[in-house]
Amino acid sequence: MGQKEKQKQAAWTEAKRRCRLSVKEIEMAKQLGMTPKSLIKNIPAPSQSWKLPVKDWIRSLYFEKFGVDEEDGLPF
Template sequence: MVAYSEAMWAEAKKKCRLNNEDIALAKRLGLNPRSLIKNIPSRSEPWKAPVKDWLHEIDEKRQKKAAQKQERKERPQKSSS
């Protein structure tokens, strides 16, 4: 795994208008500063969400998926006799 410098994270934080919590979330999600910068919507991409919203959307989807997986795990298994 490549370690990204704090300078790169600081640049992504500034360009994407993120706060420290958003940067921590991006790191937890396994994203890198370059991917954040690449996902800044341009004027020709009005459908793209701002990076901050995009990050929280990814996190929400992952949490929902993990909850469903946990739910399936806890559900009693039917025996196929």
């Protein structure tokens, strides 16, 4: 594994930890073309009560784009 691959993996691990995401949610984010930096940037601040948590935001975008509920595996 090269140096760049290690850095990418470390960035995804950091995003997973800071955003409290599961492996499935990380895969969904990758399929949506998101980067670890974009996930970390979208962590809501305490004053942003209107903003969804990152895991819910990923799931809603995934459902909107693919029309499939990842938990059920069924199309909308």
